[in-house]
Every structure is written in C-alpha cells, then in structure tokens.
Amino acid sequence: MNxxxxxxxxxxxxxxxxxxxxxxxxxxxxxxxxxxxxxxALEAAVKxxxxxxxxxxxxxxxxxxxxxVLTQAMGMGADKAFLLSDRAFSxxxxxATSYTLSKGIEKIKDYDLIICGHQAIDGDTAQIGPQxxxxxxxxxxxxxxxxxxxxxxxxxxKRRLEHGFERVACKMPVLxxxxxxxxxxxxxxxxxxxxxxxxxxxxxxxxxxxxxVKTIEVGLEGSNTHVIKTFTPNFKRQNELLEGSNKEVxxxxxxxxxxxxxxxxxxx
Amino acid sequence: MTIWIIExxxxxxxRCIKACPYEGIEIKDGIASVTERCTSCGxxxxxxxxxxxxxxxxxxxxxxxxxxxxxxxVFAEQTDGKLARVCLELxxxxxxxAKDMGHKVSAVLLGKDVSHLIQTLHDHGAQNVYLVEDDLxxxxxxxxxxxxxEDLVLTYKPNILLMGATALGRxxxxxxxxxxxxxxxxxxxxxxxxxxxxxxxxxxxxxxxNVMATIACKYASPQMATVRPGVMEAAPCKxxxxxxxxxxxSLKEQDIRTKILERxxxxxxxTDIIDANVIVAGGRGVNGEQGFAMLKELADILGGELACTRxxxxxxILPHDAQVGQTGKTIRPEIYIACGISGAVQHTAGMTGSRYxxxxxxxxxxxxxxxxxxGIVGDVHEIVPEFIKQLSCGGAS
Numbered sequence: 001m002n003x004x005x006x007x008x009x010x011x012x013x014x015x016x017x018x019x020x021x022x023x024x025x026x027x028x029x030x031x032x033x034x035x036x037x038x039x040x041a042l043e044a045a046v047k048x049x050x051x052x053x054x055x056x057x058x059x060x061x062x063x064x065x066x067x068x069v070l071t072q073a074m075g076m077g078a079d080k081a082f083l084l085s086d087r088a089f090s091x092x093x094x095x096a097t098s099y100t101l102s103k104g105i106e107k108i109k110d111y112d113l114i115i116c117g118h119q120a121i122d123g124d125t126a127q128i129g130p131q132x133x134x135x136x137x138x139x140x141x142x143x144x145x146x147x148x149x150x151x152x153x154x155x156x157x158k159r160r161l162e163h164g165f166e167r168v169a170c171k172m173p174v175l176x177x178x179x180x181x182x183x184x185x186x187x188x189x190x191x192x193x194x195x196x197x198x199x200x201x202x203x204x205x206x207x208x209x210x211x212x213v214k215t216i217e218v219g220l221e222g223s224n225t226h227v228i229k230t231f232t233p234n235f236k237r238q239n240e241l242l243e244g245s246n247k248e249v250x251x252x253x254x255x256x257x258x259x260x261x262x263x264x265x266x267x268x
Numbered sequence: 269m270t271i272w273i274i275e276x277x278x279x280x281x282x283r284c285i286k287a288c289p290y291e292g293i294e295i296k297d298g299i300a301s302v303t304e305r306c307t308s309c310g311x312x313x314x315x316x317x318x319x320x321x322x323x324x325x326x327x328x329x330x331x332x333x334x335x336x337x338x339x340x341x342v343f344a345e346q347t348d349g350k351l352a353r354v355c356l357e358l359x360x361x362x363x364x365x366a367k368d369m370g371h372k373v374s375a376v377l378l379g380k381d382v383s384h385l386i387q388t389l390h391d392h393g394a395q396n397v398y399l400v401e402d403d404l405x406x407x408x409x410x411x412x413x414x415x416x417x418e419d420l421v422l423t424y425k426p427n428i429l430l431m432g433a434t435a436l437g438r439x440x441x442x443x444x445x446x447x448x449x450x451x452x453x454x455x456x457x458x459x460x461x462x463x464x465x466x467x468x469x470x471x472x473x474x475x476x477x478n479v480m481a482t483i484a485c486k487y488a489s490p491q492m493a494t495v496r497p498g499v500m501e502a503a504p505c506k507x508x509x510x511x512x513x514x515x516x517x518s519l520k521e522q523d524i525r526t527k528i529l530e531r532x533x534x535x536x537x538x539t540d541i542i543d544a545n546v547i548v549a550g551g552r553g554v555n556g557e558q559g560f561a562m563l564k565e566l567a568d569i570l571g572g573e574l575a576c577t578r579x580x581x582x583x584x585i586l587p588h589d590a591q592v593g594q595t596g597k598t599i600r601p602e603i604y605i606a607c608g609i610s611g612a613v614q615h616t617a618g619m620t621g622s623r624y625x626x627x628x629x630x631x632x633x634x635x636x637x638x639x640x641x642x643g644i645v646g647d648v649h650e651i652v653p654e655f656i657k658q659l660s661c662g663g664a665s
Contacts, residue, residue, distance in 0.1 A: 011475070091290070091307030094442070095451055095488075122475060125454040127442035130410070134446040139525040140410055142439045156529065161435045164534040171525045220307045221329070224451030224488040227289040227309075228469065230481045237625065241632075241643045249644050250654045253626065256642060260624060262602040263498040263545055264570060268659065 001054040001152065003045040004105055006116035006128070007038040007073055009066040034069040037117025039076075039185035040178050045115050046077035047183070048150055055079040057108060061089060061100055070203050074196035075188025082108065086207040091220030094123075098131035100218050103211040105136060112152065114175040118143060129177035139174040145181040270325060271308055273300045277321035284322060287315035289481070334489045337427040339396075340366040341490070343417070343440075344377040344389055345432055347408065351385055353502075354432030358495060359392040360503035361459055362430060365468065368461035371427060374398060378416055380406040390510040392502055397512050398424070404519045407531070408436055412524045414443045419517050421448045426490045428468055430459075433494040445492050451485040452492040457499055468493070498545065539573055541590060546572025547601045547622070549592060550580060551615070553608020553629060553648055557585055562652050563607055569659045575599070577615045593618040608648045611636030628652070 012031045045056045058073035060066050061084040070081035084104045092100065105111065114133075119126035126142070133140035146158035148167070156169045160179060196203070208215055216222060242249040258268050278299040285293055285300070292306030300312075300321070308326055316322045340362045345352040355375070362373045375394035377385060379401060386397050400416050421429065421444075429444075431437040433455045445452035458471040462484070468491045471482045485491045541547060548567040550560055560574065567574050575592045576585070592599055593615040604622035609615060611627070611634055619625070620639060627640035628651050637643040644651055 091309060093451060095446070098446065124474075125442075125452075126438050127445075127452060127454055130439060130442035131446040134414070134443045140439070140443065141526065142410075143435055159435075164532045166531040167529040169527045169529055174525075220309055224449075225453060225483050225485045228482045228484050229287075230289045230474070230479050232479060237639065237641050239638060239640060239643070241637065241645060246646060246650055246654045247658075249646070250651060250658050253642060253644065253655070254658055257603070257624075260603075262623065264603065267571070 001048065001052040001112045002057065002110055003048060003054065004057050004059055004108065004111045004114045005038070005041050005045045005073065005078065006101060006114065006132070007042065007058055007060045007069050008035045008120050009060065009062050009069040010035045010120050010122040032065070032068065034072050035117050035120045037119060037178065037180060040180055040182050041115040041117050042073055042076050042078065043183045043185040044147060044178055048113070048147070052150065057081065059084070059101065059104055059108070061085070061097060067203055071193065071196045072188055074203070075193035076186055077189070077192065081203040083203060083205045084211060085205050088208045088215035088219045091223065092218060093223035093225040094125055094127040094131055095224045096218050096222040098128050098135055099222065100211070100213060101128065102132050102135035103213050104206060105132070107206070107211050112172050113155065114173070116175070116177050118177045118179045126177070129175055133175040139170045141168055141170050141174060142177045144176045144178045271302050271306055271312065272323055273302065274321045274323060275299055277319050279319070283315045284312035287311045329487060331486050334427065337425045337489045339371050339374050339424070339426040340369070340428040341374045341376055341426040341430065342394065343429065343431040343437070344375040344385065345434060345436055346377070346379055346382055346385060349382055349384065351388060352432055352434055354434060354495070354497040356392045356502040357497065357500040358430045358432060359389065359394055361495070361500040363393040363503055363505070365428060365459060365461055369427065369466055372396060374426070376417065376420060378405050378413055386512060390507055391504055393505050395507055395510060398515055399512060400515045400517060402519055404521060404524065407528050409524050409526050409528065410439055410443055411526070412519055413440055414447055415519065415523070416517055417444050418447045420515060421490060429490045429492045431494045433496040437494050441492065441494050448490070450488040450490055450492055452494070453483045454494050456493045456495050459493060459495070467491070541573045541575045541592070542597055542599055544573040544601055546570045546603045547575045547599060548572055548605045548607065549575040549609060550607045551577040551609035552579055555649060559649065560585055562649070566652055566656050569656060577609055606636050606640070607652060609636055610634045611639060
C-alpha cells in the first residue's frame, strides 16, 4: 500500500516573540519545525506500512528550506519525498495551496491513502486536507484519533467529535486528517537521517512546470482570498488594583467582566 | 511579477510598510526597499498612490461581476434533530450583514425528519429556509452534504455562506468551498461589510493569536467563512411572511463512499486548557488539594478549566497536561485568573497572550500584578469563595 503524507514546515509559534515597541512579530531567529500534527500523520503512515508493506511518500509545498522537514520525514521512515517549490507558489491561500498539492499528488499517481495533520499551527485553518480530498475526488475522514483496520478496499477509523466519537468505514482511496491523540510519534532514526541528508537523497524538487500548473493558477495570483491587513491585537493591560472590602472588589471585578468583550460576559 | 521603487520619488514615509501584510518592504538608507518576503500583492502600490514611487508589472486582476449573487446564508447544523447553538449565533450576525448589504437572510437545513427546526430558524432571523430532506442525509457525511450544498449554491446563488467552526463545520466547509470554487476563511472572530465595495471583511487570529488578519474574498463567490461557537450573539426576531423552500436532489449511496458504523456520545472529558475560553490557574499560594477543589468550583461556574504552575505538578496535585509555562503549555484564553501565582517568567511565558489577566495574590509586590488587567491584593482563600458566592447568586449584590 502506498501512502502519501502531507507535511508542512511552520514557525514554532509556541516560542513567538513580539517586538515590545511595535507589537509586531519578530521573525528573525524564529525556529522552523515540522508542524506537530504532521508528526502524527507520518507515524500513522509508517505504522501502516510496517503491516501492509508498500511505500510512504512525504510531500510538502514550501520554500527551498522546507527540504528540512522532508529530511526529517525520511528519518522517521518515509521512503521518498517531494518538495513542491516555486516562487510562483508563494502567498497562496488554502485554495491555491490545496490545488498545488493535489497536482503534485496526481503526478505521483500511485497511492491508496493520504494522511495529513489535522491543522497547521501557523494558520490553524484545517482546510487543506478536505480541499485536497475534493480536488482529487476521494473520500475524507477528519479528526481521526484511531485507525482500526486497513486493507486495499476499506479503512475503518475513529473520529473525535465534540461529544464523543464515531466509527467510520471509508472506501479507498481516502484522505485522513489526524489529531495528536492518534499515536506517539517516533524520533527520527539516526541512520535514516544520515542517508536522507546524503547527496543521493531521494528528495525531488518539483516546480510549477513539473506539476503542470500555470503560474496564474497558484500562489497569490491563484488565490481566492487575500489578506487586506494584519494587526496586532491591542489588549492593553491597565494593571489596575481593585480596592475595597472583599465583597466590593469581587463585585467590581464581576462588573468589569460583564462589560468586557468576551464570550462569557453575557453569561454572568 | 515584480515590484520596484522609484528612488527619486520615495521620501521614506513608511506608508507602504504599514500597508504590507507580509513584511515585504522595509526602509533602507532612508527609502523603501523590497525584501524577499514580497509576494507582489500590490498593497504598497495602493498605499503610495499619491507619490507614485512604487511600480510593478502586475496586471490588475479583474473582479468578476457578482451582482446576481444575493443573500446571506447560514448552514443550519443539526445532529439527531437538534440544532447546534452556533447556527443561531450566526443567524444573529447574518442579520447585521444582510442589512448592510440590502440582502435577505436564509438558513440551509439538511437532514431527515428535521422540519420541526424550521420555526426556530425563522424566529432567529432566517427569512428563507432551504430544506433538503433525504434518508441519506440522516447522519452527516461529508460527500453527501457537500453534493447537496453545491447544488443549492449553484441553483440559488447566495453572496455569503457562513458555517459554525464545529467539528462538523470544519469538515464540511473546506470541501464545499473547493467544490463551488471559492475561498474560505476559518475561525473568524469578526465579520463586517466594507461600505465601499460591499465585501465581507473577515477577521481571524493567525500565528497562534499573536496577529490578527483581515481577509476578503473578492475574486470568487460566495464569500465563505466559519465562526467558532460563542463568538457571535443570537438575535431572536419576529419576521413577516417567512418562506420555506423545499429542494429536491437525487443522492446515491455509492457516491458517498463512507459509512458510519457507530456513533458514541461520551461524557465530556473536559476541554484541553489550550482550547478553553476561561482558565483558573493556581500556584504556590493555593492551599493544596482543598484549595484546588475551590478553584475547580470557580472554573466550573465560569465554564472554564483548571491550570497551574510547575510546582503544583511536582506536588502531584494536578496532572501534567494542566501545566502552563515554559515547560508546559502556552495558552491564550479570553480570561486568565491567576490565583496565588507570583508571576515568575517560567510561568508567565505561557500565559501573556491571554486577553484579560486577573491576578489574586496576597503580596502587593508580586510581579503578576504588572501583567494583569485587574489585580486584587488579598488572600485567595477568602477572595475566591466570595467570587463563587456572588456568581452563584446571580452576580453582584
């Protein structure tokens, strides 16, 4: 069984620093990592391969340096990797990104299963998986937290929902998006990492022409949505000390919460 | 596709830098200079109209005429014949949007035997309800629902389509957006109509909430967005002549390609502190397990979750996944109530992104007060019970 895993290189948003003066994001020195959910997608793929045989193929769209996450993927057990990289791809929204990825996948052609992380920590949209599935016209299962059985015809998965879960049987080929509950990702294997880093590393880079897309269909030009502006949320802290008896300060605090622009304000 | 600066015309006014969403332009030696981050989006050219110091070879993209796209639609999510609350909240927002555009609000209801929900939708602002009932729509399945909504959108041509950012909505909305050939903005916190172009401005957090981005979908229709539950407010209203439109579509089981084997409702295991809107956190100043039981009571009343500093984990009072800070989780709740927490940087590293921080501590010099919006100097074991008391008897006395 051939399994394609979609991975993304993201800035480590848990370590984000803001410029104390302007409140802007400081991008310099921002560490790049593999998107956390994607680690679980890779782990799931390698586990299935161990049972059924076949190949795990990692695919990423990004700038040339995104090759790092593909190297890491190979260290974790991927057999091949493709980086879709072209200046024309930059500035893409999820429409253009999912189109580009699906064209790359169509070129790889021979796959039974696609697994990706539920969402990326830099955008948190969770849109790429379902959109790729629709471009390719295959079934999808999102929020997967357990894979019960898999063969050439069918996969049975558990999906985490707000108030429980459901068990779903999907006809192959299918695209899964997985959440962290699914498994514990392995560490990259040193030997595999070293061979992945060697010159002959089977990481191919494909540009727009390679996957047969026009530059007006991808990147910023091919996008349907556009960023009009970005701003830093301005949550000024008054550092105000409330004074009075316990009863007074608490009632003062509740009043302030009621007037705040929060979702619980009207419930108090 | 490039952008360049006419150096003689640029006076380094920085307007372009403010306009650039991507940090694609900077000031070098007193004049603007395009950086590697530039995506050729053209925002700087617009900002520099007066001085005309920025030029490009980008052909302006044509905006299609969408004047035949009418109506603000809300997807009426239901499970087992019960409406998701978020769709009533969306209907509340849809009324504002429709008013600003001069359009009507409609709800889209899919399922089997769900006609008892129609009145509720009308009563929350849906002038029209599009109803599609079919045996195959009994339980939500992505492809079935996508096929139906695609057909509705192509037939009735709405201008805006909103869905809740629930597990179901986040599965369905991206698939629908791809199918009907439009853009989608996830998890919006604000939606507004731009008075000039009548576009819907969709604002959402990015980079883990560190940055807000306002997004528009000019070149495709309908304009689609998802909104998290609890962000908008429902607005019940009385409508004259509400309309029901029954739509028929033929679905085939084999096209749907998934089958639900079982659906299990589980008792809520508690929200991950990363997703909680309200966090009540305790530190050294909270008296052991008893103290945390008290904090838990407060968290429950506020619909929030319990969190703590590292010390509390080491004492075994709370499980590991409740730790906030450098070696724990980074969270951005709307409200963070720090009880008996001094505010060491190892802890605060994980919570400074909170929208409102409330500090309760008996040491007026504790650094946490410097971070807080509102501070109360006092004993946690007196303040919190008073807080619980006032909240339980319906607010301040």
